[in-house]
Amino acid sequence: MPLVLIDSVEKHFGDNHVLRGVSTEVAKGDIVALVGRSGSGKSTLLRCVNGLETISGGRIVVDGVDVQSPDTDLALLRRRVGMVFQSFNLFPHLSAAANVTLAPVLTKKIAKDEARDLASRMLERVGLGHKLDAMPSQLSGGQQQRVAIARALAMSPQLMLFDEATSALDPELVGEVLRVMEDLARDGMTMMVVTHEMAFARRVASEVLFMNQGRIWERGTPERMFGSPQTPEFQQFVQSVV
Numbered sequence: 001m002p003l004v005l006i007d008s009v010e011k012h013f014g015d016n017h018v019l020r021g022v023s024t025e026v027a028k029g030d031i032v033a034l035v036g037r038s039g040s041g042k043s044t045l046l047r048c049v050n051g052l053e054t055i056s057g058g059r060i061v062v063d064g065v066d067v068q069s070p071d072t073d074l075a076l077l078r079r080r081v082g083m084v085f086q087s088f089n090l091f092p093h094l095s096a097a098a099n100v101t102l103a104p105v106l107t108k109k110i111a112k113d114e115a116r117d118l119a120s121r122m123l124e125r126v127g128l129g130h131k132l133d134a135m136p137s138q139l140s141g142g143q144q145q146r147v148a149i150a151r152a153l154a155m156s157p158q159l160m161l162f163d164e165a166t167s168a169l170d171p172e173l174v175g176e177v178l179r180v181m182e183d184l185a186r187d188g189m190t191m192m193v194v195t196h197e198m199a200f201a202r203r204v205a206s207e208v209l210f211m212n213q214g215r216i217w218e219r220g221t222p223e224r225m226f227g228s229p230q231t232p233e234f235q236q237f238v239q240s241v242v
């Protein structure tokens with residue numbers, strides 16, 4: 001059983017048929033890069049994987065848990081699936097450490113010194129071991145996004161979803177966040193990554209999925225995809241982003 005099974009998934013928003021029979025599997029340790037034009041359904045697909053959106057047809061199973069089953073505890077699912085968005089959404093009145101440990105403290109009822117230790121380890125992992133007591137306003141965008149990644153990691157997720165995690169950052173801050181993501185990938189984290197950073201996708205992804213009009217239009221290893229794109233749509237996309 002793959003860690004994530006996405007089987008014939010359909011999604012409608014009213015008349016808008018946004019996902020049209022999307023099927024793929026993600027094995028433990030895979031790094032799947034989702035690329036495609038605006039509106040092709042990339043974010044919607046990620047949001048369906050952690051139950052932020054309900055699907056209209058098909059099936060999504062994450063770590064053996066049927067996402068759309070009424071019996072599924074979505075809160076529990078989201079603890080196994082970390083998500084990092086374009087906007088970091090840190091709590092402005094809480095320190096980096098408190099942002100990182102808020103959820104584990106609330107849901108796992110860990111003790112104060114344990115929380116401090118957890119914050120320290122998680123922030124260390126994103127290169128911010130010296131910023132435990134910094135407030136978000138004292139951190140750069142790149143540092144805030146790394147705190148957001150540490151916050152997701154603090155729940156020990158099985159899977160990490162990244163939706164354009166670097167798109168809101170000043171160009172000079174993009175690299176530090178991509179490096180953290182690359183470290184995670186190298187440590188064996190399973191990841192689904194929506195990105196416009198083609199160099200990153202090329203270097204880090206185990207598979208690239210090109211989405212177009214709600215479908216996986218073309219897929220393959222980064223070498224094959226970027227080396228010899230096959231469909232005219234993906235060829236055009238590659239030309240438009242490099």
Ligand SMILES: Nc1ncnc2c1ncn2[C@@H]1O[C@H](COP(=O)(O)OP(=O)(O)OP(=O)(O)O)[C@@H](O)[C@H]1O
Nearest residue numbers: 013014016018036037038039040041042043044045
């Ligand atoms: N909550 C929503 N309600 C209604 N329509 C939505 C909603 N979310 C997304 N859509 C529509 O679904 C389609 C796919 O959107 P989605 O955000 O998944 O695209 P995307 O590939 O992530 O695009 P982008 O690169 O711009 O982020 C679009 O037509 C969008 O308008």
Ligand SMILES: [Mg+2]
Nearest residue numbers: 042043044163
């Ligand atoms: Mg999107």
